[in-house]
Amino acid sequence: MVHPALLVAPIAAPLLAALLAIAFPRGAVAAALSAVGVALVASLVLVVEVARTGTGAALAIGGWPPPLGIALEADGLSAMFLLAASTIGLGVLVVAQGPFGWTGRETRKGYSFWPLALCLLAALNAIFLSRDFFNFYVGLELLSLSAVALVALDGKREAIEAALRYLMFALVGSLLYLLGAALLYAQYGTLDIGLIAASAETNGPTLVAAGLMTAGLAAKTALFPLHAWLPSAHTGAPAVASAMLSALVPKASFFILVRVWFDALPGQAGPGLTLVLGTMGAVAIVYGSILALLQERLKLIIAYSTVAQLGYLFLVFPLAGGDSTAQPWFAGAWTGGMVHAVSHGLAKAAMFLCAGAMMAAAGGDKLSDVRGIVAKMPLATFAFALAAVTLMGLPPSGGFLAKYLMLTAAFASGAWVWGAVVLAGGLLAALYLYRPLASLFAPADPDRTFTSVPLRTELVPLALALVAVLLGVASQFPYDILQVGRSVAAEAGLE
Amino acid sequence: MGGDPIIASWLVYGCCGAVLVGLGLFGFMRPTTTLRRVLAFNIVGSGIFLLFGATGYRVPSTGADPVPQALIITGIVVALAATALAVALMLALARVSAGRDEDA
Numbered sequence: 001m002v003h004p005a006l007l008v009a010p011i012a013a014p015l016l017a018a019l020l021a022i023a024f025p026r027g028a029v030a031a032a033l034s035a036v037g038v039a040l041v042a043s044l045v046l047v048v049e050v051a052r053t054g055t056g057a058a059l060a061i062g063g064w065p066p067p068l069g070i071a072l073e074a075d076g077l078s079a080m081f082l083l084a085a086s087t088i089g090l091g092v093l094v095v096a097q098g099p100f101g102w103t104g105r106e107t108r109k110g111y112s113f114w115p116l117a118l119c120l121l122a123a124l125n126a127i128f129l130s131r132d133f134f135n136f137y138v139g140l141e142l143l144s145l146s147a148v149a150l151v152a153l154d155g156k157r158e159a160i161e162a163a164l165r166y167l168m169f170a171l172v173g174s175l176l177y178l179l180g181a182a183l184l185y186a187q188y189g190t191l192d193i194g195l196i197a198a199s200a201e202t203n204g205p206t207l208v209a210a211g212l213m214t215a216g217l218a219a220k221t222a223l224f225p226l227h228a229w230l231p232s233a234h235t236g237a238p239a240v241a242s243a244m245l246s247a248l249v250p251k252a253s254f255f256i257l258v259r260v261w262f263d264a265l266p267g268q269a270g271p272g273l274t275l276v277l278g279t280m281g282a283v284a285i286v287y288g289s290i291l292a293l294l295q296e297r298l299k300l301i302i303a304y305s306t307v308a309q310l311g312y313l314f315l316v317f318p319l320a321g322g323d324s325t326a327q328p329w330f331a332g333a334w335t336g337g338m339v340h341a342v343s344h345g346l347a348k349a350a351m352f353l354c355a356g357a358m359m360a361a362a363g364g365d366k367l368s369d370v371r372g373i374v375a376k377m378p379l380a381t382f383a384f385a386l387a388a389v390t391l392m393g394l395p396p397s398g399g400f401l402a403k404y405l406m407l408t409a410a411f412a413s414g415a416w417v418w419g420a421v422v423l424a425g426g427l428l429a430a431l432y433l434y435r436p437l438a439s440l441f442a443p444a445d446p447d448r449t450f451t452s453v454p455l456r457t458e459l460v461p462l463a464l465a466l467v468a469v470l471l472g473v474a475s476q477f478p479y480d481i482l483q484v485g486r487s488v489a490a491e492a493g494l495e
Numbered sequence: 496m497g498g499d500p501i502i503a504s505w506l507v508y509g510c511c512g513a514v515l516v517g518l519g520l521f522g523f524m525r526p527t528t529t530l531r532r533v534l535a536f537n538i539v540g541s542g543i544f545l546l547f548g549a550t551g552y553r554v555p556s557t558g559a560d561p562v563p564q565a566l567i568i569t570g571i572v573v574a575l576a577a578t579a580l581a582v583a584l585m586l587a588l589a590r591v592s593a594g595r596d597e598d599a
Contacts, residue, residue: 186550
């Protein structure tokens with residue numbers, strides 16, 4: 001039996017710290033770091049407990065069971081995503097002390113950053129622990145609104161425009177999702193995932209409801225062709241905020257999408273829907289990679305790389321659910337997608353933090369600005385290269401494990417097209433990451449000087465990139481964790 | 496109870512909600528200004544809430560289901576927060592465009 005506090009702490013601690021940061025801006029850094037530290041410890045214990053007992057944990061808040069009350073539940077997937085979010089969150093906040101820490105006087109940016117970042121982390125954790133479609137909606141809105149505000153934090157014209165564009169996409173996404181949830185309620189009289197799964201049947205209204213939710217969530221996950229907001233938003237935001245926006249925020253809407261199709265409505269996604277989602281994912285991989293190849297700014301390369309990497313997540317739908325009977329490769333494909341989400345999050349956070357440190361040192365993030373920075377910042381350059389290894393899917397990284405699982409599933413199922421896309425995506429990633437790497441490692445001009453940056457801005461991304469690689473080295477552990485409480489559909493397929 | 500109305504009231508509410516959603520989505524998608532988009536967002540939201548409320552009367556013998564009403568109230572708060580953020584961003588953009596510093 002897992003202690004209830006383990007499920008409450010990851011949500012309550014950041015929320016409490018957000019309130020404290022508003023009331024006492026001087027103590028914001030201390031409150032934020034200790035709260036996210038608490039969340040990290042709680043999720044770590046949760047992962048260990050889930051692995052040890054082999055069962056998930058559940059808590060009916062206030063003793064009210066669903067459908068009247070709200071239940072928090074953690075299975076292996078929840079625990080893994082919680083741990084990833086807390087790890088990345090803590091890393092980002094440690095670096096954020098530099099640009100947003102207390103400097104003796106209250107600034108607009110320094111005051112706003114901490115409550116927003118903490119609300120964002122609380123919303124993420126709430127989504128990962130929820131089992132109810134309305135809870136997901138509230139968490140998703142809290143997440144989107146904090147993320148939009150973080151994009152606008154710089155106060156520059158481009159940043160505000162990017163934030164408004166992001167907000168418009170987020171608003172459409174949440175409306176479509178809410179409409180779908182309302183129709184689902186009309187159909188089943190509940191929004192609890194377990195109760196819906198128990199009585200789910202294939203009919204028109206259910207498919208319309210789930211389709212609307214899927215469209216809304218795809219817009220929030222920046223799935224091609226609904227990605228237009230992502231590059232400007234992720235580059236307009238301060239680098240530490242970009243790290244959270246790129247690494248964590250799209251994973252929350254993807255997580256809900258997985259809950260919709262694999263947990264609440266198993267057996268409802270027809271081959272048409274899985275094909276559409278898979279195709280959009282495949283196009284995203286190719287399109288995002290090509291655009292990343294054409295960019296001259298470090299942050300834009302990383303942002304377009306996110307568009308491409310998010311595409312892999314949607315290959316889970318055709319690979320883990322395109323057949324009418326249970327197939328042995330479904331489990332591998334599903335797990336591959338989830339491992340990809342976690343390892344991309346770690347690697348992308350590391351990359352954005354590196355980009356931020358390099359921008360601070362070089363005064364700009366054009367490839368020509370950061371040319372030869374390896375001599376000044378060897379650790380950050382090494383971290384960038386390690387993160388690149390994960391994004392390319394080279395062994396022994398977590399990205400390799402994910403792509404290996406997806407490839408195996410693609411070839412086992414005979415759907416070699418998806419396998420070709422995964423392979424092409426890895427090759428394209430190597431291409432578009434070669435340019436920044438070549439620039440970073442090039443010899444600098446003798447008279448080029450870089451500003452010194454605090455050591456922690458190099459060490460944190462290095463730690464995150466190392467964890468992303470370790471995910472592949474210790475591959476058995478994440479694989480086993482993800483199987484705990486895995487829905488039957490993830491094994492038996494979506495139809 | 497008097498005679499049955501020609502159209503059940505929940506059906507009227509539901510249809511009105513659907514029409515509002517349609518109108519609002521059209522207003523949101525057509526090329527327009529940000530302020531009109533925010534207004535259209537609120538119209539779609541109202542339509543969804545009306546539709547959601549109407550679904551609370553699915554089983555006439557038990558009366559109205561209170562759960563949708565509780566969810567609608569939460570939804571209204573969320574929509575209000577989103578609208579406030581959108582308006583604040585539009586004002587900030589207007590200030591920056593007018594050449595005033597946002598970093599004061």
